[in-house]
Amino acid sequence: MSDSSAPPAARPSLLEIRGLTKSFGALKALQDVDFTLGEGEIHALLGENGAGKSTLIKVVTGVFARDAGTVRLAGDEIAPRSAKDAVEAGIATVYQEVNLLPNLSVAQNLYLGRQPTRFGVVRQAEMRRRAHALLLDYGLDIDVGAPLASYSVAVQHITAIARAVDLSARVLILDEPTASLDRHEVEILFRVMRKLAADGIGIVFVSHFLDQVYEICDRVTVLRNGRLIGTRDITDLPRLDLIRMMLGRELAETTHERAASQPDTAREVCVSFKGFGKQGYVAPFDLELRRGEVVGLAGLLGSGRTETARLVFGAERADSGEASVAGKAVRLNSPRDAAGLGFGYCPEERKTEGIVADLTVRENIVLALQARRGLHRPLSRREQDEIAMRYIRMLDIRPPDPERPIGLLSGGNQQKALLARWLATSPKLLVLDEPTRGIDVGAHAEIIRLVRDLCEQGLALLVISSELDEIVTYSNRVVVLRDRAHVEELKGDAVEVSSILAAIAADAPTAQEVAS
Amino acid sequence: MKASTSVAITAAVLVAGFALCALQFPNIASTRVVANLLTDNAFLGIVAAGMTFVIISGGIDLSVGSVIGFTTVFVALAVERWGIPPFAAFALVLVLCALFGAAMGAVIHVFDLPPFIVTLAGMFLARGISFLLSTESIPITAPIYSAVSDFAIRLPGGGRLTAIAIAMLAILVLSALLLHLTRFGANVYALGGSRTATALMGIPVGSMTIRIYMLSSVLAGLAGIVFSFYTAAGYSLSAVGVELDTIAAVVIGGTLLTGGQGSVIGTFLGVLIQGMIQTYINFDGTLSSWWTKIATGVLLFVFIALQQGLMALARRSSVKPAGVKPVGVST
Amino acid sequence: AELTVGFSQIGSESGWRAAETSVSKSEAAKRKINLKIADAQQKQENQIKAIRSFIAQNVDAIFLAPVVASGWDAVLKEAKEAKIPVVLLDRDIDPSGKDLYLTAVTSDSVHEGEVAGEWLAKTVGGKACNVVELQGTVGASVATNRKKGFDAVIAKNANLKVVRSQTGDFTRAKGKEVMESFIKAENGGKSICAVYAHNDDMMVGAIQAMKEAGLKPGKDILTVSIDAVPDIFKAISAGEANATVELTPNMAGPAFDAIVAFKEKGTVPPKWIQTESKLYTAADDPQKVYDSKKGLGY
Amino acid sequence: MTLRIPRRGLAQAFALIVILMIDRAVSPQFFNLHLQDGRLFGSVIDVLNRGTPVALLSLGMVLVIATGGIDLSVGAVMAIAGATAASLADTHSLPVVIGSALAVGLACGLWNGILVAVLRIQPIVATLILMVAGRGIAQLITEGRIVTFTSPDLVWMGNGAVLGLPTPIVIAIGMLLLTGAVVRGTALGLLIEATGGNARASELSGVGTRAMILSVYVWCGICAALAGVIAAADIMGADANNAGLWLELDAILAVVIGGTSLFGGRFSLVLAVAGALIIQAMNTGILLSGYPPELNLLVKAVVVLAVLLAQSPRLGDLSRFTARWRRSKP
Numbered sequence A: 001m002s003d004s005s006a007p008p009a010a011r012p013s014l015l016e017i018r019g020l021t022k023s024f025g026a027l028k029a030l031q032d033v034d035f036t037l038g039e040g041e042i043h044a045l046l047g048e049n050g051a052g053k054s055t056l057i058k059v060v061t062g063v064f065a066r067d068a069g070t071v072r073l074a075g076d077e078i079a080p081r082s083a084k085d086a087v088e089a090g091i092a093t094v095y096q097e098v099n100l101l102p103n104l105s106v107a108q109n110l111y112l113g114r115q116p117t118r119f120g121v122v123r124q125a126e127m128r129r130r131a132h133a134l135l136l137d138y139g140l141d142i143d144v145g146a147p148l149a150s151y152s153v154a155v156q157h158i159t160a161i162a163r164a165v166d167l168s169a170r171v172l173i174l175d176e177p178t179a180s181l182d183r184h185e186v187e188i189l190f191r192v193m194r195k196l197a198a199d200g201i202g203i204v205f206v207s208h209f210l211d212q213v214y215e216i217c218d219r220v221t222v223l224r225n226g227r228l229i230g231t232r233d234i235t236d237l238p239r240l241d242l243i244r245m246m247l248g249r250e251l252a253e254t255t256h257e258r259a260a261s262q263p264d265t266a267r268e269v270c271v272s273f274k275g276f277g278k279q280g281y282v283a284p285f286d287l288e289l290r291r292g293e294v295v296g297l298a299g300l301l302g303s304g305r306t307e308t309a310r311l312v313f314g315a316e317r318a319d320s321g322e323a324s325v326a327g328k329a330v331r332l333n334s335p336r337d338a339a340g341l342g343f344g345y346c347p348e349e350r351k352t353e354g355i356v357a358d359l360t361v362r363e364n365i366v367l368a369l370q371a372r373r374g375l376h377r378p379l380s381r382r383e384q385d386e387i388a389m390r391y392i393r394m395l396d397i398r399p400p401d402p403e404r405p406i407g408l409l410s411g412g413n414q415q416k417a418l419l420a421r422w423l424a425t426s427p428k429l430l431v432l433d434e435p436t437r438g439i440d441v442g443a444h445a446e447i448i449r450l451v452r453d454l455c456e457q458g459l460a461l462l463v464i465s466s467e468l469d470e471i472v473t474y475s476n477r478v479v480v481l482r483d484r485a486h487v488e489e490l491k492g493d494a495v496e497v498s499s500i501l502a503a504i505a506a507d508a509p510t511a512q513e514v515a516s
Numbered sequence B: 001m002k003a004s005t006s007v008a009i010t011a012a013v014l015v016a017g018f019a020l021c022a023l024q025f026p027n028i029a030s031t032r033v034v035a036n037l038l039t040d041n042a043f044l045g046i047v048a049a050g051m052t053f054v055i056i057s058g059g060i061d062l063s064v065g066s067v068i069g070f071t072t073v074f075v076a077l078a079v080e081r082w083g084i085p086p087f088a089a090f091a092l093v094l095v096l097c098a099l100f101g102a103a104m105g106a107v108i109h110v111f112d113l114p115p116f117i118v119t120l121a122g123m124f125l126a127r128g129i130s131f132l133l134s135t136e137s138i139p140i141t142a143p144i145y146s147a148v149s150d151f152a153i154r155l156p157g158g159g160r161l162t163a164i165a166i167a168m169l170a171i172l173v174l175s176a177l178l179l180h181l182t183r184f185g186a187n188v189y190a191l192g193g194s195r196t197a198t199a200l201m202g203i204p205v206g207s208m209t210i211r212i213y214m215l216s217s218v219l220a221g222l223a224g225i226v227f228s229f230y231t232a233a234g235y236s237l238s239a240v241g242v243e244l245d246t247i248a249a250v251v252i253g254g255t256l257l258t259g260g261q262g263s264v265i266g267t268f269l270g271v272l273i274q275g276m277i278q279t280y281i282n283f284d285g286t287l288s289s290w291w292t293k294i295a296t297g298v299l300l301f302v303f304i305a306l307q308q309g310l311m312a313l314a315r316r317s318s319v320k321p322a323g324v325k326p327v328g329v330s331t
Numbered sequence C: 001a002e003l004t005v006g007f008s009q010i011g012s013e014s015g016w017r018a019a020e021t022s023v024s025k026s027e028a029a030k031r032k033i034n035l036k037i038a039d040a041q042q043k044q045e046n047q048i049k050a051i052r053s054f055i056a057q058n059v060d061a062i063f064l065a066p067v068v069a070s071g072w073d074a075v076l077k078e079a080k081e082a083k084i085p086v087v088l089l090d091r092d093i094d095p096s097g098k099d100l101y102l103t104a105v106t107s108d109s110v111h112e113g114e115v116a117g118e119w120l121a122k123t124v125g126g127k128a129c130n131v132v133e134l135q136g137t138v139g140a141s142v143a144t145n146r147k148k149g150f151d152a153v154i155a156k157n158a159n160l161k162v163v164r165s166q167t168g169d170f171t172r173a174k175g176k177e178v179m180e181s182f183i184k185a186e187n188g189g190k191s192i193c194a195v196y197a198h199n200d201d202m203m204v205g206a207i208q209a210m211k212e213a214g215l216k217p218g219k220d221i222l223t224v225s226i227d228a229v230p231d232i233f234k235a236i237s238a239g240e241a242n243a244t245v246e247l248t249p250n251m252a253g254p255a256f257d258a259i260v261a262f263k264e265k266g267t268v269p270p271k272w273i274q275t276e277s278k279l280y281t282a283a284d285d286p287q288k289v290y291d292s293k294k295g296l297g298y
Numbered sequence D: 001m002t003l004r005i006p007r008r009g010l011a012q013a014f015a016l017i018v019i020l021m022i023d024r025a026v027s028p029q030f031f032n033l034h035l036q037d038g039r040l041f042g043s044v045i046d047v048l049n050r051g052t053p054v055a056l057l058s059l060g061m062v063l064v065i066a067t068g069g070i071d072l073s074v075g076a077v078m079a080i081a082g083a084t085a086a087s088l089a090d091t092h093s094l095p096v097v098i099g100s101a102l103a104v105g106l107a108c109g110l111w112n113g114i115l116v117a118v119l120r121i122q123p124i125v126a127t128l129i130l131m132v133a134g135r136g137i138a139q140l141i142t143e144g145r146i147v148t149f150t151s152p153d154l155v156w157m158g159n160g161a162v163l164g165l166p167t168p169i170v171i172a173i174g175m176l177l178l179t180g181a182v183v184r185g186t187a188l189g190l191l192i193e194a195t196g197g198n199a200r201a202s203e204l205s206g207v208g209t210r211a212m213i214l215s216v217y218v219w220c221g222i223c224a225a226l227a228g229v230i231a232a233a234d235i236m237g238a239d240a241n242n243a244g245l246w247l248e249l250d251a252i253l254a255v256v257i258g259g260t261s262l263f264g265g266r267f268s269l270v271l272a273v274a275g276a277l278i279i280q281a282m283n284t285g286i287l288l289s290g291y292p293p294e295l296n297l298l299v300k301a302v303v304v305l306a307v308l309l310a311q312s313p314r315l316g317d318l319s320r321f322t323a324r325w326r327r328s329k330p
């Protein structure tokens, strides 16, 4: 909890938004929204997927032109027409999709447009030194000269945050900064945020993790369907009320009970890997996936979870070991092979590896199914519509318009459509890398329920998540990774947050130690 | 893979090619041929430098050949018919080129149109204007022209490092500095990485676009001036098709057409590789028109395949660890 | 000692050019001269590069078929310094370079245009005649000159008038397309009395266009063009074309003779060896000419 | 980044109509039609007929561009196929002649496809190789001459008529329908668009992106070969030096005017063909206008810019803005 000596509402207001309205064609993304951010306040902006949070942010920073409304910064009306204007006015933003430049070095990304120069020449060494020091504050000790693309999403996200924070703005806006971070990084981020708030900077924080909201925020503002539902002090707002504000209905809290774990051996082995691995990528591992069973992969950033998933799906070719399906050895050299065997894979990097932005939601949903059926058996338009509508309803994708280009959907809804893409193929094995990233509380519960249902129908699941609670909730077994090797397998009652943490941190300092 | 590796590989391919050619025609390994290579490709090197910026930023500029043609005609007319002193004519034509490039950049940015087509229209326009100016080739007799073309640093072995070759080398060095060492250069790479992200990071994308195409057109104008020194004439049909040679040189030099990666040094190597191919064919001298074309294609393929192969080898030998380790985790 | 001659050829943009190249080769073979041909693919810069590389190879003489008139001074000066004689083929260059080459074996393309124009003026007599013109590539010096020569004759004959003039890029396909539109723009071709094409290839295309439009080329519409490639003789003998002005592909023959004489006896040839611009019509036994030209590599 | 209302086709149809109207203005008999030797005759027919090669090229090119590639070699492939057809025409039957020409086109496409999909060379350089060497190969076949033929069958391909329509037009329509059937009748279209839209994501969805890329280059080669045969049939000879020269730029232009992004993704066959017709309507208009040829390129530049600006989404925003502004006034 941040410093609460002054009642939050009494703080001098820094950013005042009145009557903000924005539509995209017929879709009203924001209607008459008011929002006030005080000095030194951390203010959560909440709402379901597609509620308009990101749109609000983009309108404020001038990425989208607003239709109506006023924005005042420290009393002066501002009307930025591009992100550049907003930065100059003192609003620094981390947008939801990591918007950095994968081809540039980490250091260039941090200092683009404001590199230290002498006689017009960028002082490379000085810039790298500063960048390195800056990232150390966030617990990253990396080669800042390497291209950003060579680092994981989490590192990219931290880089984006560090850049925004370092702009020394008056207002800092963070759109789901924690979606791909694990506890350790989140701790570090919160420490930084608290320090900034203490310096009087106002912070807008968007997140779907309510625990985090309760941990760090002073006030919350909730949007629903583009309308303002209300602004509350967090201390006066019980969790269930907050959820009701967001969803407009009650949420059956099912999220925190453990999956019934049957003895492993009772289930039929569906896919198994022996000595599977690739040099310099992931050490050889054995892994058995059974029908109806969820296996969780846990580990720190960079421990090799995504790499394991890519190997299992053939996106990276293994150079040792073998894979077998129902006891028969199979070839697994490409995603196409994997899809042919009935595997599915939702990658972690939604924008670059997941969606085909130009295509419609319908086309994105039927893509994998169509690829598997081959060219000669095209799905008729009617079949496509049927499939698309079935999953749009099942996963509550909004707006429920199958003909919308998927790139125009909100982040969480894109994630749901990707899940639908694989569900439509009725896979035998589904690999999910951070499946609930950016998904709102309501949908989160839905997806967890869905995962369970799928298992009941005999699907094998391999799930990667940075949220240990989530892993514990639905996993029958958890494989713990460290340094690109599978180090431990927990099953039955051993599947607990504390034992996973213990396995992860076997020879590393705990988060608290690093944070202190 | 690192940019320096790709440049090193291209350089290795060039040296190997040169050695093979010299083995067959020992005359090739002389300062004379090497100096000729620089002189003959001076204008190409200069436009290619500009094109490197454009391509790295994710665009393309098809108008450069026509801009060269326009420049030669304009300079020739200005000096010979309108009585403008040569240096004033150069300044004037460069200003015109800058305006032309800025206009293309502005259209691309403001109307969100593909650079390929906008600059294609620019190509028609510049060539069309040169036709209007004059369809005949106009010799330039100003004294500065013969003075410059007579100037050369004599190298041992009969080579002559001419003024225009020196000009190209200077421009390449300056371009390399601009691209690799300044904020402007970093922004060029940024644009090629992602326009949206660059805009969201607060870089003025519009003015960058305008400046990049301006730079390309100005360098094309400079190349045109160099071309006019090279031939001491202005001709509306000069440098037809040079845009493709330029793009090929840039791409062979390791610059990605999708933007975001590349270097001026690589481009220079690409220009030399193309020059090599032509020199080899000229030395051979037995080829009919069609075998010349086929041989050019085959050699181009051999160079690219070699480069690609070496690149794949280099990638294989340096498997990158993709992840990071948080502070405190020791190995 | 065998002579080595480097020939910087423009390219192979037309049948005529291909014939020039193949005739040069056979003429060289006749004289046991070692001929190195560099094809410039229509680019002056490539020609300059080729000449430089000939100098680097120390050839005995350089032949140059210049793609354009100006811009040769510097490189020809280099050749002169290296004491390599240069012979221009097929086209002349600017006066400023006059002392930089030994001799030029060329036809006069302005004169070719005049010959074509005079034939037309004579053939129509004093009747009013609307002429349509198929120009060569815009900016190509041959096109400019052939137009100039023809226009000079037109200016002297008030009854002749060029009503339409477009470029057909020296190609059959474009010649046909342009002629198609001329026919439509000129009242179904009824108001056209003659076609003048800067080369025979465009005329062959134009003849097809006229036939497809139901017109009779050579009768309803007179034709005159330049180059004398074999195919136009086929048309003349079929009565579908009327006249062509010859541009001989044998430029290299006289050039070799001049060089051999210069090298062996030091004979300095005249500055300009002009080739004949002969006019051919149906009266010249077109079938026989066709047969004689067929094998020359057109 | 604002929502773009799907206005596909509107801008192109508008541009085509405006250009045809301008043509009508410079040449009053533009829309006149009559039968000549069993063939329709008139400027409009010329536009269609002369537009055929570029239309055929654009049918292949649009698929290549949809995958995010580009094919610079189509002009050269036209020349090779034309040369092949012409040299076989007088000694072989029509099916053999056309079959071999198309086979040559297929081989060229396969070569390009392998360079791009398997060797992973950037499309523009990969196809540049065949652009340069291909014209040489064509000249090798004809030895630099114009190879003429008299085979009435092949001549019919260029100059004949079916129900009054010139054969090339009929062939182009047939190819449009065939390509449409192949691409939209199977899942090919969707998979090509996915590949072009995001190759990595498609690969991870199990799409055989290599096969997609390979197949579009092959198809592009075949279309180019057919265009080459028609161009040769048209002048009853194969002109290896000039057939298809610079037509690759026209084909790319047609595709872009047809609204397909050079970055790949969504494509439209019909609009690409419409783009080819827009270009040809402009060219024919220039020829009919009687302006001196020095002006051709200037006119072309202005028209191309105007057509593109008319399509610009930004301009759409502007016009919507002014419309709203006008409505808001009493």
Ligand SMILES: Nc1ncnc2c1ncn2[C@@H]1O[C@H](COP(=O)(O)OP(=O)(O)OP(=O)(O)O)[C@@H](O)[C@H]1O
Binding pocket: A024, A027, A029, A047, A048, A049, A050, A051, A052, A053, A054, A055, A056, A096, A398, A399, A408, A409, A410, A411, A412, A413, A438, A440, D001, D002, D003
């Ligand atoms: N550029 C755009 N064009 C059209 N519609 C858009 C655009 N951007 C967003 N939308 C629509 O506006 C609505 C609000 O989206 P927004 O991205 O603001 O949601 P969000 O609250 O950030 O959701 P999430 O939690 O999933 O990120 C959505 O219905 C979305 O489809």
Ligand SMILES: Nc1ncnc2c1ncn2[C@@H]1O[C@H](COP(=O)(O)OP(=O)(O)OP(=O)(O)O)[C@@H](O)[C@H]1O
Binding pocket: A150, A151, A152, A153, A154, A299, A300, A301, A302, A303, A304, A305, A306, A307, A316, A348, A349, A466, B322, B323, B324
């Ligand atoms: N061959 C590859 N091609 C493209 N991307 C890759 C490749 N290998 C790894 N990556 C990406 O590099 C990143 C490396 O991830 P990292 O090593 O941090 O894996 P992780 O253990 O899954 O960590 P986390 O999921 O917490 O980010 C991943 O985001 C992955 O998508």
Ligand SMILES: [Mg+2]
Binding pocket: A053, A054, A055, A096, A175, A410, A411, A412
């Ligand atoms: Mg959002």
Ligand SMILES: [Mg+2]
Binding pocket: A152, A305, A306, A307, A348, A433, A464
């Ligand atoms: Mg991961």
